[in-house]
Amino acid sequence: MARAKNTPLIPILLIEDNPIRIQWFQNYLPIGFRLVAVRNGGSALGMLKRDRGHVLGGILLDHDLQMGVVTVADRDLSGTQMVEAMIGNISNRVPVLIHSMNPGKAPIMVRRLEEAGFGVTRTSWFDINDALYHEWLEEVREAWEDRDA
Numbered sequence: 001m002a003r004a005k006n007t008p009l010i011p012i013l014l015i016e017d018n019p020i021r022i023q024w025f026q027n028y029l030p031i032g033f034r035l036v037a038v039r040n041g042g043s044a045l046g047m048l049k050r051d052r053g054h055v056l057g058g059i060l061l062d063h064d065l066q067m068g069v070v071t072v073a074d075r076d077l078s079g080t081q082m083v084e085a086m087i088g089n090i091s092n093r094v095p096v097l098i099h100s101m102n103p104g105k106a107p108i109m110v111r112r113l114e115e116a117g118f119g120v121t122r123t124s125w126f127d128i129n130d131a132l133y134h135e136w137l138e139e140v141r142e143a144w145e146d147r148d149a
Contacts, residue, residue, distance in 0.1 A: 009034035010057035010144045012137075015044045015082055017062065021099075021125065025060060028130045033057070033137060041078065045085050054091040054147045058140035062125075063100035063109060083109045092117035093147060095139045101125050119143075 012029070014037040016022050022037045029035050038044040063079035079100060086096070096113055100106040101124050113120045121136050 007032070010140060011036055011055070012058045012060060012140065013038065013044075013047060013051075013056050014060040015041075015062060015079070016060065016099075017064070021062070025133070028133055030134065030137065032141070041081060044082055048082065048085040048089050052089045054093060056090065056094050057144045058095045058097065058137070059086065059090070061096060061098050061100070061109070063098075063102040063105045078105070079109050080105060083112050086113065086118070087116045091147075092119075093143055095119050095121070095136065095143055097121045097123070097133075097136045099123055099125050099128055 010033045012033050012035050014022060014025055014035055016025070016037060017039050019039075022039070026035050026037070036047070038047060061079050061082060079098070079102075086094075096118050098106055098109055098113075098120060100109070106122065106124075110120050110122045119139065121132075121139075123132060
């Protein structure tokens with residue numbers, strides 16, 4: 001799909017500590033979107049608090065973020081804290097895709113977000129593919145276009 005010259009790219013926040021996964025999401029990102037990858041919990045919390053409301057088009061979320069630790073505080077941060085920050089700061093009209101392999105925490109994150117009214121797609125990293133990713137991105141595009149309606 002071609003993009004009009006002055007149409008802004010839809011921002012997708014990726015909270016993920018694994019550089020291979022980050023590259024995969026970037027490689028399969030179609031025209032019209034902009035991936036903003038954050039590799040540690042502290043930076044992600046800062047963005048979620050700064051980008052209040054419906055500034056983001058969608059959020060891709062992992063649970064375990066230990067590979068991206070930058071500060072001592074990052075050691076204790078995970079997708080669980082990101083979910084609470086999302087509920088407190090981000091419009092529940094922003095679609096979320098949880099791609100965590102953590103079998104205990106991922107369902108809890110899904111439930112908390114759904115209870116807060118978020119639309120959540122859940123898959124394990126092992127099950128994600130470009131078709132699922134693109135289907136989710138179409139949901140993101142629709143929500144983005146309807147954000148001011």
